[in-house]
Each structure stands twice: as C-alpha cells, then as structure tokens.
Amino acid sequence: MTRKSHSITIRDVARQADVSVATVSRYINRNAPVSPEVAERISKVMAELNYVPHAAARHLATRKTRSIGLLLTTINYDFFTPLLSGLERVVAENNHNLLVATYRADLRKDYPPPVGPHNTDGVVVFADALQEEQLAQWYRMNFPMVLVHRTPPPYLNIPYVTIENKAASRKIVDHLIEVHGRRRIIFTRGLENHEDSHWRELGYKASLEAHGIPYDPRLIIRGEFDREVTYQEMSAFLANNHPDFDAVFASDDDSALGVIRALNDAGIPVPESVSVVGFDDQHFSCILPLPLTTVRAPTEEVGRMAGSQILKILQGEAADPMTLLPTEIVIRQSCGCNESQS
C-alpha cells in the first residue's frame, strides 16, 4: 500500500503558483481581494495538481463541518425515503453534506450518538431517536437542532417541524362514523413514546367523543407502525373472542396493511363488513387492490422544511419555532367509498 498520495496540500499549490498559502486560501474562499493574474495562476495550478482542500483541516480551522446530521431510529421503512430525499436535496443545494445515522437512545444509552457537535454543525432528529436529556444537553451548549415528528418539551426551545396529526385523525374517524355509520372502531396504536401515535389517538378519541361514542379500551391494539406486528396483533385479536367492531383506524399505512391481511385471513370482507383506514399515504397506498383511505402526510416537505430550518440557524437567522405541515384526508376505497382519486 503506497502512502496516501492525496497529500497535495495548499502549500504545494502555493509553492507552485509562487504565492503564499494565505493568498491561495483567499482565492479559494474568495473572502479577500486577489489580483487577477495571481488568481489565474492559482487556478491553473489547482487544476493541474488536482487539488481539493482537505475537509478536516478546514473544519478544524473554521470550526464548521459544513455537514448536518440526520438521526433516525431506523431506515427500514419506505416511510423514510421521501424524508431523506427532501432533506438531502436542500442540504446539498446549500453545499452541505448529510450524515445519516440510526440511533436508538433507549438501546444504546452508554454510547454517545453517532452524530453531534463533534462531527456536524447541526442535526435533524427524528422522533425519539434521542432522549430528552441529550436534547437538553445540546440545547444548553446551543448546538443547532431541529426535531421532526416530535415536539420538544416546553422548557427546550428547539424548532421542530411536524405534521397535523390530530385534526386529520379526527376527520378520518369522523368520516368512518358519519359517512359509513361505523361506531365500533379499532385503533392500532403506533410506537410507544412516538408522538405521532399519541396525537392520532387523541384525534380518534376526540371524534368518538364528539359523536357520543364511548371509548372502549378493548378496541385499542398494538401496531407499532409495523406491518408484521400489526398483522400478528390483529390476528390474535380476532382469534380470541373479541368485542364487536366495524372499522379500523390504523396508525399508519403499514399497519393498515397488516390489518387488512389479518381480516382477509379471517374471511371478513373489507370494506363491506369492516372499514379500514390508515395514515401517511405512502407510495404503495394508492396501488393496493383496495386503495387505502388515509391521510396524506407531506413527508418530503417535512424533510425539506427541516433542512431549511437547520440551515437558517446555521446562517444565524432565527428558525421558526414550529412548522406544522397540513395534512388532508384522501378518500379511496378501503373505507367503503368507491371514489377513485389519485
């Protein structure tokens, strides 16, 4: 293994262009005047030598990494594709890099998060990838953060971008009740501690209450935003003698899929006997055999907004404390309607 030949430094360029390193640096950063002839010379030498400034050296000197971190709990769901895509775009457009990492605060208490002040200028934190204590610590050292799909605790003034969960949830449950006359509605809960799940449940309850339908805890089942888990749980629910029900509000589309499969297995006709609705409007939701009635979540937009907020902070501007993106229900057929809408 030959020694790393990428050892062309700014001094090499300086020497060859017969100027000082300071001048080269100035030329590169265009932060001080450089005479045209000298600029020309430097530029030529740089091209010849194929010189690219060493990022770490630059970071060390400027104490900026020009990269922002994204902390996820997992990448395993297609849900994250648009989030990543949106975020990456704006980050790249602003000449920053994106460090993607997964971290489960609950599992890796002993290890520090893989991205943080030591290697990024700021991070975007998804849901509960980080625990409050860590957020608080970074907040104290005012390290730039923005939370997505999570509200900071009241004493931490961290900008966040999330979506309207409760109103839309309420609306979609209203739809089940008002349009389809459903009254015994199951809710498949998302992940523990996951705020989206919490709000969706509140919307569900609000709708029930508004319609004078009593809340029945037996109709709440575990879903964890996971197709398989929901399938298992729903199957188990159906296997034992269970309370009546005539609809399911799944906490996300993946979960809805699990529900539908379990119902199919049990020979229960959907949507005739049981309406099923989801949340997110993932890519697959409109191409299912029974297109899903769900709530459209602007996930890519969440990514973009998170990016632009964190960049704002880095530029010294104030970020919007809260960015709440609107959601809308999209009626397809799994609720029992037969409209076909994109």
Next chain:
Amino acid sequence: MTRKSHSITIRDVARQADVSVATVSRYINRNAPVSPEVAERISKVMAELNYVPHAAARHLATRKTRSIGLLLTTINYDFFTPLLSGLERVVAENNHNLLVATYRADLRKDYPPPVGPHNTDGVVVFADALQEEQLAQWYRMNFPMVLVHRTPPPYLNIPYVTIENKAASRKIVDHLIEVHGRRRIIFTRGLENHEDSHWRELGYKASLEAHGIPYDPRLIIRGEFDREVTYQEMSAFLANNHPDFDAVFASDDDSALGVIRALNDAGIPVPESVSVVGFDDQHFSCILPLPLTTVRAPTEEVGRMAGSQILKILQGEAADPMTLLPTEIVIRQSCGCNESQS
C-alpha cells in the same frame, strides 16, 4: 449567539486530570498502557466535562475520517431504502459514519463530487453516479471505492458488488415463453448507461434467441426505471398503431406498474391477454391487486456487502474483486400463473 461552548478540549481534560494530553489521548484510544489510577481519573474528568473529542482534529491528525460515503444518483425511489439500510447497518456496526449524497456526473461536470478523498475514507458508488474518468482518478490515488450495480471498466480493478441480472432475466422471459406461450414480448428499457438495464436486455435477447424468436426492435420501449415515464411511453406505444405483443418484461417493478396502468387504461386484460413481469421484487410488488411476477433482487444484502467490502479495504485486507449476488425469479400472478407465493 454565545460562542460555541463546545470548546472542551483534550487539554482541559488533561489539566483537570493532572496528566499530559498524550496520556489522555492514549487512554481514549487505548493504544498504549495507562496506569489504572490515571485511567480512572481521566475517565471521571471526561464524564464530568462531558468531553467528546473533536472529530475534525482527530481526522486531521490521523488522516482518517472514519466515515464512508454513499454516492447515489437520486434517493427518490423506494428501491434505495434497503440499500441504505443494509449499508448503514454494517457501517455503524464498525463505528463509521455514513455520508449520503446524490450526484449526477452527467449534470454537474463542473462541480466535484460531494464525497470523496477530502471527507471520507472511501465511497460506495451506485451505478453511474460517477463517470469513468473520476473513478480512474481516484483509482490512481488508490482511494478506496466499491461500486454497486456497476462493473468497473477492465483497466480499473475496483471491487464491485452487483446482482445476477442476465440469467434471471433470461429465466423470467423463458417462463413467459415456455409456460405462457408468449412470443411477442416487449422490453421496457431502463436508464441509458445503467448497466442493470443493459444486462437485463441481454437476458431478454438470449431467451428470445434460445427460443428462435426474432428480436424486434419495435418492441423495445423507453422506461427509465420510472413508473411515470414508462406509463407515458407505454401509453404512447398503445396509442399509435403498434406491432402485436402479448407480454411485457419491464426492466424493474416500478416500470411494470406503469405498464400495467397503461394496459388497464387501454382496456387490455392483464394477465389474460398480456403477461407483465418486472424486476427487483420491491416491497410493494407482492401486495398489488395483481401480484407481480418478478425477480427478487437482494438489495439490502447488496448494501451490506458493499459496506463490508469497503471496510475490508480500510482495514488493509483485500476486498473481493467481484461480489455477484444471486437472484431468483418469483412467480406470482401478473404473468398469468395463479400460484400465490410470498
């Protein structure tokens, strides 16, 4: 904005623990013996001060960034989720960071790639995110790379991991011909320059030839691995008076979806009149109204292998020049079969 208070350096730790910075460094890296009492002291001070070593300083000194780059052409397809997920996992398990970036060599000729020797220890390059010239340059300075879904040109000895495209393509076309008696088979080509597409086309041709079916260029239509593009192209094909056909081999599942939609629009019954098959076996392919007959591509495994190969190189071991992951055809219903298989 108060000055960045993350200025706790190794010297602070050293002072407070009453040792030299060298000793602290040794303790942190465990690369030289440190007496138990001293270790204890350092450890305590580090915890108290909440010290985290500054990555850039470390990078500069060691000339290692402990991060690896992933260069994609886009993140916009769910296809990338498993790739990312697999790669991130092994990278994280080996205490490295993952820098995700998109880059279209063809579009941004003037800009250097966002990840490279200046900010990573090695990169994983997807398909044609980089042009040959850039690969060659990095190869010359022996910068660690591994290619995914791309074969390096013969004179560049770069490890690559990809999947068996041709054999599987041939097999799936064989299936159309032998089991379903199809003989006029459309191929929706993927992206120009995209090797997968090329090999799949070769498999297609090989099958035709083996069955004595003449190759008809009029049956090749543009698809670009894109649902929408394929839909448009297929619709256009159907709109004008077109040669007969009785099957479509789409270069990927997304494309297959576009095909099916166009056929549905035209009132052509699938799979009765026309068989449609795809490639990749994406998440959605088995939950479609007409479950897709396709080829299972182990994309997550590709991510994992790419990760382990690049890490091997970083550790000075030799990587496998080629990692060819097997694919298998999965028969569902869009070809006309009615087996139901997961």
Next chain:
DNA sequence: CCGGTTACAGTAACCGGTTACATTATTACA
C-alpha cells in the same frame, strides 16, 4: 549487582487549512 526490558508518562512537532496582523505599493484627495 548489572545490563536490558518494559511500563508509564511528558514534550513538542505535526496534520492542512484559516486568519490576525504586518508590510508594501498604489491611489485619492486636501
């Protein structure tokens, strides 16, 4: 008891940039 290791620790150079400060030449203006 002695020469040679080994364990442990400190000093300071170095990684490759940025930038405060200093210097010189040129221009502007009274």
Next chain:
DNA sequence: TGTAATAATGTAACCGGTTACTGTAACCGG
C-alpha cells in the same frame, strides 16, 4: 507634495487532536 486610505500579499499563530521521541523507574534473568 504630503498624508491617509486601500489593495494585494506575506508571516506565523492557531484550531484540537496524535504520536515520535525521550526519560524515569520498576522489573527480570543470571
């Protein structure tokens, strides 16, 4: 013509780690 401002550039300290080199003391076999 003299003085101040400005443009263009150089020198060298500094960012925060790592590590080569050095030194001391304890240890080891004979």
